Amino acid sequence: MSTLNFTIQTAEPLSQFTPRLGRLSLHRHEGPPAQDILTPALITTTSRGIVPHLSRDNVVATSPIAWTQVHFETFLEQTPPVLALHKGSHPLHTFLGYEPEKHILALSLRDPHDGQEMPPNTKEYVTCRCVRGVRRVSPASWRSLVLACKPDVVTALADTPFTPLPHSQKRITKSLERSTAWLADLLKPSQETVPTEHPAVLVQMAGGNEVRARKAFAEGLVERLYGKDQELVSPLQTLDEGIAGYVFDLVPLQLSLAPVAAARVEETVSSSAHERLLKASLAPLPITKPRIVHSARSPHTLLRLIQDIGIDLFDAHFAQRAADIGIALDFTFPAPYSTQTEEQHLALLPRKRENRTDLGHNLFAATYAHDHSCLAACFAGAASFPSISQLSSEFPVCLCGACSPRSYPSWIQHSALDTLPTDVGTFQKPFTRSYIHHLLHTHEMSSHTLLAMHNLTVMEAFLAGVRGVLSKVDGAKLFTEEVTRFHEVYDEHMVVFEEAKVEWASVERARGKGRLQREKPGNTTPLADSTAMSARVSEKGAL
Amino acid sequence: MEFEVVAKCPVTNARVSKMKLAHGVTVLPTFMPVATQAAIKGLTPQQVESLGINLILNNTYHLNLRPGIEVLREAGGAHKFQGWNHNLLTDSGGFQLVSLNKFTQITEEGALFESPFDGKPTMLTPEESISIQHAIGADIIMQLDDVVSSLTTGPRVEEAMWRTIRWLDRCIETHEKSGKVDTQNLFAIVQGGLDPKLRDQCVDEMINRKHRVAGYAIGGLSGGEEKDTFWRVIKQCADKLPFDRPRYSMGVGFAEDLLVCVALGVDMADCVFPTRTARFGVALTFKGPLNLRLSKHQAEMQPIDDTCPCPTCSSGTTRAALHHLVTLETVGAHAVTQHNLVFQARLMGRARDAIMNGTFPEYLKTFFADYFGDKGYPEWCVNALRSVGVDLLDGKDNTAVVTGSGAVWDRSE
Incomplete structure (x- = not known):
């Protein structure tokens, strides 16, 4: 069995809810x-x-x-x-x-x-x-x-x-x-x-x-x-x-x-x-x-x-x-403090709508074609630091396979003459928004692989942030404050999800998948009608 | 490029060589997986290198359209863009112009085609192709060639052959003026259709330019011609091409084709076959391909090949698990792609070891016995290997020989 x-590890006296x-x-x-x-x-x-x-x-x-x-x-x-x-x-x-x-x-x-x-x-x-x-x-x-x-x-x-x-x-x-x-x-x-x-x-x-x-x-x-x-x-x-x-x-x-x-x-x-x-x-x-x-x-x-x-x-x-539809998540808990200036971020933050920031980037969007920064502005890649022990405590690091890709510790040797490189196990430069934008538009499966690893890691960092706040002295009170601030900083309507779904569906449904035909200027298919589309693509369960 | 032949098979024309490029040494003969759009389908570059692969191919035609040269320049070239730290080869885009675009017209200036973006007539000249490949930054770049289908006959074939030579001269000029000759290596492409006379003339002309090209490809094949013609053209070209230059056979990916080409003296080959067939659920093995979609595999609790070191087999993924996934989940394609790339790499790695050890003829015999076994050896393979001193049928009185391509498939019973 x-x-x-x-x-339960909460120190404070616990009630039902x-x-x-x-x-x-x-x-x-x-x-x-x-x-x-x-x-x-x-x-x-x-x-x-x-x-x-x-x-x-x-x-x-x-x-x-x-x-x-x-x-x-x-x-x-x-x-x-x-x-x-x-x-x-x-x-x-x-x-x-x-x-x-x-x-x-x-x-x-x-x-x-x-x-x-x-x-x-x-x-x-x-x-x-x-x-x-x-x-x-x-x-x-x-x-x-x-x-x-x-x-x-x-x-x-x-x-x-x-x-x-x-x-x-x-x-x-x-x-x-x-x-x-x-x-x-x-x-x-x-x-x-x-x-x-x-x-x-x-x-x-x-x-x-x-x-x-x-x-x-x-x-x-x-x-x-x-x-x-x-x-x-x-x-x-x-x-x-x-x-x-x-x-x-x-x-x-x-x-x-x-x-x-x-x-x-x-x-x-x-x-x-x-x-x-x-x-x-x-x-x-x-x-x-x-x-x-x-x-x-x-x-x-x-x-x-x-x-x-x-x-x-x-x-x-x-x-x-989100990884299925081309979104790279980019948020933290606690939400970044406003004392952090744009310059302190490695990349552009997600779009703001009515003062609230999107939870991530719709990498299908044309604006990312030339954006050669790493996926999330809230996280650095491990390659930015000299060694894993020096990973910054000031700036969160995303250890996913997209932000901190790492060569495998061992490679397959196929003949006695094959020489294996000496840099196995090292962190490589992060994959960029522009690369994943390209992979999404060419209908390459690797885009979703990189995004799935990234989004799961961002979610885990988010929950680690929750645990971090709750474990502080007076955790429950601090947590309430941070939840309020999170709601103030980040957009809950998730409009970016709806936008990404429309673009994802148009690539997915276009004949020949990654075909260029779709990208011809002025080629607006009925599929681009966002309301009709979002109704149609509303996945099973509708959530 | 530093190119050094380190061993030669005492019987066949096979050889092992080391090719040192700007991103490391690749040992030949090798198979090059194709990352058409700057990604091996479904895999990350870290996964690809872990499979023991250090030379892959990108397609110039595709990368020029998307993401476009501007993006690649900003990113610092295709290596950085896709996070690939090893060797890279780009084709010239000529083949895709013809295979993907039905309105392409070839003129002396270049290939005139309808832009897939806006339908406007667009010209790809040899100079343009080389400068695009410079922006991509691959370690090996290919000349623009005038590609005609291998089934074409008549004066067009000869015209295309001579034009390919003239275009080679223009590619060489552009390449030498660019100052990139130290980091990027230009390969010539032998054309001439299926006509031995034309092939001869083409090879001669290209040998005359030997000191200005780093290697030679044999083009214009793998387009549906008879296998018996295919190997004869390969042999004819490989026999004449300079010993101290790598030889690259374009579009070859079936296991038996690869080994025949190696025996005839070919060093490199590329094909989308192993990755594409993986997406359709076909796993390659030394005992022939397995079509994992067939219901006969649905309860098989053994890996594709229990001696295979690939991540799929070594983690114990069963055929039944793959049957459950292939063509329905991308993960199924990833798993079989990893396996098939390792299969191709093992096939060629074993060939390298066998050539080094002087046992390549035995390797060929073992491979054909395992792979074709009771299904019968393809006659063209038997003939091709006989031409270089290996008789597959020696001591195999009961082995059937089949005409045609002889390729084997896993079928439902």
Whole structure:
């Protein structure tokens, strides 16, 4: 049995909904423990089991990748799913190329960012999606798949309806009953005499947009069980005893709150509603377990969720999505102080709109064609410093593969005569905005690779900044001040994302991909209509 | 350039040489991966160098259009722009003008083509091509040549051959006046279609300019001609070209083609094949290609090649995992690209070692036995290698010989 220990490290007296620092340690029944994770922390999202755009060597070289979320549904196109065929002590790690010492693999059935309509779930199964269409997964088969894959952490099946709204009272009640029963099913002790790896179990907090339903579901988790119910999960006295953490998927929550506006999420409108619903779920529960949020839309949302609720883990979906559409993130927490002049930055800061700075650069934009500076103005590359020990404490350094590319420590030798260079392992000059601009317009995959490494690293630096402020004396107060300042400095509407999506889509959809035809002056295709386009490209889940 | 032949195969015309350029020594024979738009598809320069590759190719035609010479000048050349600290070769752009642009007209002055940007007639002259390549800053630059399809016949072939020679003179003039001869090396391109007489004349003329060119390419091939003609032209040119200059066969990338070319005395080759085929999910191995998209690979829990040192195989990526990714996730393309580039580099690295050790003929025999095995040896390879003293069929009475190109593919059963 893998155990996920979470220790809260905030010195100040803790209440139910205050920001907190924590440490996650995973102990496996077999194999090495994974490196501890300090919270608030980042979850890396995957597609078909891999981190988009990052080959295995780049995943290992990208240090922010630690807790990684894999969803099983894409593997259901084959029967039996190939993931479940692999043998060994860490089949999921080995098959997908993650390192047990470094990567905690969390498995869920469904992609938390997918908000598309689905056929209804029933008492017997959950419907999910793979490239060959809709598949059904029963709690029993989920249990056996999980035991075969041996992830470190697994989210129990939940009955989250993706059917047309509104959902009736009866439907919500059913959802609670099924989610509870399916959780109990996964918590059942294994029947085998040989102890096998049993992952730590997370629970998706059910109840949709009903405060009372959410509260009832949470209360059910801590209720003492009797009779048959207890026998099923024995020796557990309550379901909560078997739970390692609480999960909130914001996509279905958002859909249930604002089905019409879901395509363009009005974050500020719904943030108080989110807060109310999340609090309703957490109120009855112990405060000592990690709280996980998927698909938060922006760093601003992350800060609010840390500040007002005390969330511990967030996925980097928005940052990884930014890499898909050609955005290099460029922000820090705490936000740079205004005493820093433009000259102190190595490069131009992102664009300002109504006094608020963009969170990053849309490198598709023509202005970057001649911009030969490094990706972010907030971060230097390691090559700017004489040695790694002299990395500046005054100016943050981005150690990603784009800002601080590093030649590999060893190279493959193909013949006895091949001479290997002597400068292996050294930091190289950063890749430039102009280069990535060029790669984006020529539809070269390397652009997204460099951006994915960079954006994940910026997000990790952001959360390290959060932890830094929280760990100070009077941390909670300082944190509140810094959150306010962050909101004042950075644009939350993320207009730059909408702009980049339009340009990305026009390159992506142009026939012949990187074709020059598209760049002919005056060649305005109907695709360039930004409103129509942003509606069309609004990715799955709309967040 | 310092070019030194360090070993010669006692049987075939294969040789090992060291070519010292401004960005380091490249040991030949070697295969050059193609970074058309200043990136090996999907990889970072750090990944490429870690594969043991230190000479890659950029395309002048593409870089001239995007990002454009102005951007490259500002960035300090293509090496700095793409973060590549090793050797680089650029072609002249002549081939793409013909292959990508159906309105190109060749005049004595240069190639007149329709600009893909604004459709205006634009002229690429030999002088212009060289000055663009100077701005790119590659260690090896190619003359502008008058490229005709290798299937063309008649007087056009001869015209193109003589014009290529005249253009070479103009390229040499421009290059020598630029003051870049110490850092950039100009290669001539032998043309003359499939006509042995024309090839002979072209090689003779170009040998006359030997002291003004750093190396020679054999152009105008790999355009759909019969393989039997292909190797004869390569042999004819390689036999005549000066011993103390590198020889570069353009557009060659299949494993068997590469080894035949090496045996005939070729030192360098380039092709998009290994990287392009990787994106379609085909992994190259010493036992023939594997098409990872085929369902027969969907549950195979072994790497592409468990003796391969590439990051994909050495990290234990299974064929099943790749089957799950290729053509659906870019990571699938990255993984197979890394593997295929290492395959090409191993193929050539093993050739270098074999030539050094005097065992190149045995290497050829082993390679063909493993790669073609029961599928049958391509007849043209057998004939080509016989011409340099290696009989692949020696002691192989039961081995079939197939006509045509004989290239092998992984097919579904």
